[in-house]
Amino acid sequence: MKIWARKPIEQLRAAAAFAGEGYDLRRVFGGFALTCFCVGSTIGAGVFVLTGTVAAQHTGPAVAIAYILASVVCLLAGLCYAELASMIPVAGSAYSYTYATLGEGIAWLVGWCLVLEYMMSVSIVAIAWSGYAQSALHNFGWTLSAQLSQPPFDVRGLHETFRTGAIVDLPAALVTLACTALLLAGARISAGINTTIVVLKVLAILLVVTIGLGAVQVANWVPFIPANTGEFGSFGWSGILRGTAILFFAYTGFDAVSTLGQETHRPQRTIPLALLASLGICTSLYVVVGLFVTGLVDYRQLNVPDPVYLAVARAASSLTAAKVLVSIITVFGLVSVMIVNLLGQVRIFYAMGRDGLMPRAFSRVYAKTATPWLGTIVTGVIATVIAGVVPLGLLGELVSIGTLLAFAIVCCGVLVLRVRRPHEPRPFRVPFAPWTPLLGVVSCMGLMLSLPLDTWVRLVVWLALGALVYFLYGIRHSELRNTSAADCVEIIEPV
Secondary structure, eight states, X not given: OGGGEEOOHHXXXXXXXXXXXXXXXXXXBOHHHHHXXXXXXXXXXXXXXXXXXXXIIIIGGGHHHHHHHHHHHHHHHHHHHHHXXXXXXXXXXXXXXXXXXXXXXXXXHHHHHHHXXXXXXXXXXXXXXXXXXXXXXXXXXXXXXXXXXXXXEEEETTTXXXXXXXXXXXXXXXXXXXXXXXXXXXXXXXXXXXXXXXXXXXXXXXXXXXXXXXXXXXXXXXXXXXXXXXXXXXXXXXXXXXXXXXXXXXXXXXXXXXXXXXGBSSHHHHHHHHHHHHHHHHHXXXXXXXXXXXXXXXXXXXXXXXXXXXXXXXXXXXXXXXXXXXXXXXXXXXXXXXXXXXXXXHHHHHHHHHTTSSOGGGXXXXXXXXXEHHHHHHHHHHHHHHHHHSOHHHHHHHHHHHHHHHHHHHXXXXXXXXXXSTTSOOSSOOTTTTHHHHHHHHHHHHHHHTSOHHHHHHHHHHHHHHHHHIIIIIHHHOHHHHOSOGGGOEEOOOO
16 A cells, blocks of 8 residues: 555645755746746647547548547646645655655556657657758759658558658757757756747737738638548547547647646746646637637648748748748757756656656756756767657656546546545645546546557556666655654545
């Protein structure tokens, strides 16, 4: 029953207040910067890449409906995140919340899923950046060798893999390393750069849509929901459901805000507001861009790494200015997404290292920049390798299913604390509990079930690998288990 030992909320708060010399993080984020971090991490590969992939393979123009449905599920999870973040404002996000509610074993599982979310997300965005950067360079007459601009294998259709003859996607690998170097300079510098990029990115997206409105062809939206081809997930309403599950990846960045609890001023108030504000902003932009892109060209043409650029480029010669803006938005805007996802992953490693479930060195902070230096380097190197050799088609669904599982567990955590700690102060409370958290669990599980079987197989393999690491290392080095203070450990039965 040791895996059900949970970490008391009071101990988590105390650890956030003082982690010890060499382990303290600095509070550098206010409300606006935190919202920009959330928008910056969310508006990225989801809108610039997956919009085209999902429209071409699953939904057609109804990709806008899929975005709305994904946002509803995300809102349910977001409300639960907001309540727990206001109660437990520490680094670690869903991992730390689960440690306080469902116990160490489930917390490890969630942390392992978050590794899947953040690290794989960085790689997806890097691949997207590579596609857009190569399109931009092509306009200037520069073309990178095919052997150095693609992964060594790719996915055809829904399941079939094949060799491409390439060696590595070098641009994707290099931009990941560059973002890692930027994070090593410190959170304050990263926050300033990210805020600037995000503001310009949102303004530029709105400008591109405004410029291109006249080129939208309503005929491209007919039929809005293409008929199903006879296979589940291939258009029709089953395609919308499959597309919603995949596009959930587009919203995964919003929970990165909750990883910054120890670095935020007044986190009990700031984090919930930033979560909800950014979700509203991102949903509005996603729906607008989904309608815009599918209105410019036939959705069947959008299964490319750079669908927004392709749609604008093929729509009309009068959109030259918009093409330039799209290149600028994506080349610089996707960098902000990578920065935040890398930062989120590093904070997960920080929290797990603090608790002894990962090597303690992951929580050691470089004093000059207040940066967990080892976690940053390890995250950056692994993400670089994945971005260089793994195709986009294998990553999107895998990230979505891992994130959905983590979100479902967070919703369960709210229900557990409402029963076990009913009088605990809650600066933010989920409305209509317990129905809202329950609906969040059901919605997340429903979207998971709509994903293909091979995605589930990959998830099971990933979780099995995580369980192996936990039982070989984490359970033996757990700070909670090894502490001598009896009141710091609480053994609970599974819920």
